[in-house]
Amino acid sequence: MTADLLTRQALDRHMWKYSLLTLGVVVPATALASELPARRLRRVARTARRITAGDLDARTGTARGGDEIAEISAVVARWPTASSGGSTPSSASPPTSRTSCAPR
Numbered sequence: 389m390t391a392d393l394l395t396r397q398a399l400d401r402h403m404w405k406y407s408l409l410t411l412g413v414v415v416p417a418t419a420l421a422s423e424l425p426a427r428r429l430r431r432v433a434r435t436a437r438r439i440t441a442g443d444l445d446a447r448t449g450t451a452r453g454g455d456e457i458a459e460i461s462a463v464v465a466r467w468p469t470a471s472s473g474g475s476t477p478s479s480a481s482p483p484t485s486r487t488s489c490a491p492r
Contacts, residue, residue, distance in 0.1 A: 425455075428461070432457065432464055444467075444468060448461045448464050449461075451465065
C-alpha cells in the first residue's frame with residue numbers, strides 16, 4: 389500500500405468518526421430544542437381544556453419569553469375566573485387582533 393492510500397483510508401476513518409459524533413450531538417440537541425416549545429404549548433392547551441370544562445381557576449402559570457407561545461399563555465391567563473364572577477369560557481371569547489390585508 390502506498391502512503392497516499394493509507395492517508396486516504398485514515399481520512400475516511402476520521403470522517404466516519406466525526407460524522408457519527410456530530411450526529412450524536414445534533415440529533416439530541418434538535419430533539420430537545422423542539423420539545424421545549426411543544427411542552428409549553430401542551431401546557432397552554434391543557435389549561436384551555438380545563439377552563440372549557442368548567443375549571444375557571446385553571447391557569448398556565450407565568451408566561452416567560454416574548455414569543456407567540458407567551459402571548460397565547462397570557463391570553464389564557466386573562467380568561468374569566470370563577471372568583472371574579474366572569475362569564476363562562478364558552479361565552480367569553482379571548483381577545484383577538486385582526487389585521488386586514490385589503491386596502492382601505
